[in-house]
Every structure is written in C-alpha cells, then in structure tokens.
Amino acid sequence: MTPETTWRLPPVWVLLVAVVLIVCAEVGGASMSRFKIELTRWARGTMLTRPAVHGLVGVRDVDERILDEALVKFDAGLRLFHMHAEGMGLVIIATTTVAATLVRTAPARPVLVSLLTVGGACYPLGYLLWAALIPYVGLERGKALAEWVVWIPFGGATIVALWWLTGVVALGLVRR
C-alpha cells in the first residue's frame, strides 16, 4: 500500500456475514450461560436414551464418569463456538479488508474474499455441530463428523486463503 492509498472496504455482504457471525457468537455465549442447566439436562437426557452409543453399562459409578466426560466436551464445544465465532468475525473483517485493498486482479480478489468469508464464517459452526452431535452419536463419531463436514473443508479454505493473502502481501513488498 502506498502512503496515499487507503483501506478499501470489502463487499457489504462480507461485512454482513462477519457481523452476523459476531452476533451469533454473542447470543451463543449468553445462551450458554443463561440456559446452562437446561442444556446440560437436555444433553444428559438424550445420552441416557442412547446407552449403546455412549457405552453406558447400567452401573452408576461407571456411567456417571462417561456422562460427565461427554458433558464436559459438550460444554467445551459450545464455548469453542462462542470463542471462534467472535474471533473469526473479526478475522473476516480484517483479512477481507487487506484482500480488497491489496489484491488488484479481478478473478483473484473475489475468490480470495469468498474463501476468507465462507471459510471463516462456517468454521466455528463445526463446534456447534460437534456439541449438538455428542448426545446423539457420541464423542468420537461426533468429532469425526464435525471434522469432515465442517472443520477440514472450511478451516482448510481459511488456511489456504490466508497463506495466499500472505503471499500476495509479501510479493507486493518485494516489488516495491
């Protein structure tokens, strides 16, 4: 960026996605705190209706330990959604602003902006999906599903886009 140039805004839909993501994160964080007991009760109840999925054997001492571990992960999934959605909303605004300003070639800019936005916005939803899946399909299967459906494709898109953007910025510095 030359001294006389200034930041260019990314498209409005990108800013809307980022703001909606931050709103979802805030609402998620607030709901997590406000409805903690109800959420825990729902998750526990759902797990108890699927003993085979969670390896429950009917012995209280054993089952309580399994349920506790699953509930800790369920809570962690919700917390990680809150944290990542807040962070990725800001990451989308910052990185797409850099892309809109520094990537001048027409096909590259929209692709980069789309990758950063879609990847960044969908990635945190994986934590929500994971938390929602734990009571139904168990810890490991829930994690594997969230990984293959959300984290790997959308997280991968974000990583590829960020390194691409890094390359563009570095190339710009070298050429100056």
Added chain:
Amino acid sequence: MALGETGGAAMSQLRPSIARYATARVNANAPAHGLSGSAEYDDEVRGRAVYSVETGLSFFHLHAEGLGLILFFTSTLVASAVPWRRARAALYVLLTAGGLFPIGYLVYGAGALELGRDAGIELAERWVLTPLGGAAIAGLIALAVCLAVRSRHAAPARADVAPPP
C-alpha cells in the same frame, strides 16, 4: 494469523504425533527433565512436559490470531490518527515487535522439551515473552498518549471553527 490458523489445525490433527514426538524428546533429554528411572515418577514428568508443549501450541494459536488482529487495527489507528512521523515510526516498531509475542509460546513449548520444563518456560518468559509483550504494552500506552495529546490539540481547534449557535 496464517501461522496461528495453521498452528491450530496442526495442533488438532497431529495431536498424537506431537505427543509422541514430545515424549521422545523428553526421553532423549533425560538429565534436563530429571528422569530418575522410576517408571511412575518418570511418567508423571513426561506427562507434565507433554502438557507444557500442548499448552504452548494452544497459546500460540490463540495469541497469534488475537495479536494479528490487534496489530491490524492498532497500526491502522496509528496511520490514521498519529500525525507525527517519528512517533508513527516508533509506534510501528513497538507494535510490530509486540505482534511477534506469540512466537514466545513456540519457544515455550520447544524450550520445555529441550531444556526441561522449568528452564524452558523461564527462557521463553525472560527472553521472548516479556520483551515482546513489553513492546506491545509500551506501543499501546504510547498510542493512547499520542491520541490523548492529539485530542487535546484538536479540541481548541474544533472550538475555533465551530459555527455560532
């Protein structure tokens, strides 16, 4: 931020490999970790060292994402709101050095493996985290001072040009 994202992905996907590597490094640096030959005690030491590495990586991921954003927004603020050239240059240096702060957590993890948990953490804290974190704090305080000075200068100027009621 690209490093932070990649570190987070690696931490998640390569967790077993990282734990295996960390355990192997602890075994290779047995004197630094004070391994005694007693299986129970040594397992506890290995567990603590592996936990330190995972903590270092996790903090690296978290801080790299966060400080990348802080650097982006604060340097934009410097470019927009600090009119003095030398002050701007000094602020860029301090804030950029502060932006490297998360690397300290990689040193933290690697140091805990190579030098032993306490010595490695002390090395990272003393030589990387404290100076770079100090630079970030100094940069942010200096930016706040610059903004305060500028707003004091701007207030009378605004009063001079304010239209009569």
